[in-house]
Amino acid sequence: MTPDHSAPRAYRLLFLVPRAEWAYRPRIAVTAFVIVTQVFLYVLLWRALYASSDAPVVGLDERQAVTYSVLATLLGTGRVVMEGASQETAQSKIRDGSVVFWFVRPLSARRYCAWRGAGESLYATLWLLAGLAVGVACGLVALPPSWAAVAVTVPAYLLGQVLLYQIGLLVDLTSFWTVTSFGVNRLVAFAQLLLSGGLVPLWFFPGWFRETAGHLPFAATVNVPVSLYTGRVTPGESWPYLAEAGLWCVALGLLGRLVWRRAARRLLVLGG
Template sequence: MSVLEGPGGAARTDGRAYRLLLLVPRTEWAYRPRLAATAFVIVTQVFLYVLLWRALYGESGERVVGLDMDQAITYSVLATLMGTGRVIMEGASQETAQSKIRDGSVVFWFVRPLSARRYCAWRGLGESLYATLWLLVGLVVGVVCGLVALPPSGPAAAVTVLAYALGQVVFYQIALLVDLTSFWTITSFGVNRLVAFAQLLLSGGLVPLWFFPEGLRAVAGHLPFAATINVPVSLYTGRIDAAEGWPYLAEQALWCVLLAALSRLVWRRAARRLLVLGG
């Protein structure tokens, strides 16, 4: 609680914090060309994946690493909607530590009645919900166009929803930790590029992890990146059976806890070394 809060101030502030959920959607709506650009990038990437998988499978109809062509296309469409859409929208509101440190306004994160950690958490929740809206729209369009198959069963759909929610928490925590490095590096551009590449490759967003060499697949499958895309999409496509998905969900939950604890520690250290306007 800030020293500026009065009695009941925290309750009043938290009661209004839900408004931060609309921060990213309102920013996107204010800059409407971004909506068209995001849609264009996603559609183009999906189109190229469809051409790629159809060319690789040809007319044989054979299964590769346990996947048929329809499952492979479904995987790539969903991975694109989950990964590309989320990465494009990260930082859309410019309410990031890197941008705030650059102009000095980061000081307001630490003097508001709402703590900086809660402020970013509410904003991140809104960002996640907005990305989920894009996913749902893309999913409906994909099903209607025959590019996305429906999940194999009701339990598979239910477990996928849970895995997706946990994956979004991991997504947020990874992005937050990268952003918080700005307190030590002034700019997190280099770290962003490195983590973005790792996220794209090791999450299965570029190529399904099942096509990786066995050793790399074994390692990548237990990293937090895989929890964001590979696990929920694998459950949706049936590559991981719903009845056997609980160990994966448990691993996702473990990453959520570990990353949350690490981000809490980094928040405390960041607040202690905050330098603004030379003081």
């Protein structure tokens, strides 16, 4: 393979998704509408559940429960809407045959997707920060209990973003072996929503389910950083969660490199 002479300019891929979103500005309004609607419904739900008693449920009081759901919605919905917004998925590229350009550019396909994924994460982070600011201003989101909680929430969030990218990448790369990745996408999207705590906090599930889901990479994308932010998990208890998330990043990263190598040797474009 030729040397990667375009690497110094690869950072421009960070702006691929923001530019695509800006080109289709109504999509930004739709994303905001979806997030606001979900947050509104979650607030109504938790306030109704805690209306009869102010006693904490599984260690969460009403303010923590609302904060958890608002942040989980921002983490989950914002990222899901952003993913694939640029139409640069392997599935779409294989269908029109342009996937070949991934493998003939000076920049390797793996690095190209990594830069693009970093741009998606940064853009989703902007949605998270904007939603967090609005939530705090409106009194829906509580501030972290301490600066120590912030210090462990930030690396947990970054690890979660890496895992979201790696999981999405592995699902996307199945397109090299399947006619369509629609079924795999639906299955993983459901697993992500349920096992990450994005739908319902994992603390409300039975112990066996909570323990199993807690050791899967999905939990590190939503449940861990939000639990650290809300104080449900203290900074002193955070290190096992961070270490496990780091191990998953390494494991999925190695698996991703292997799949990339195999995908480069097996390219199926409309049966040709």
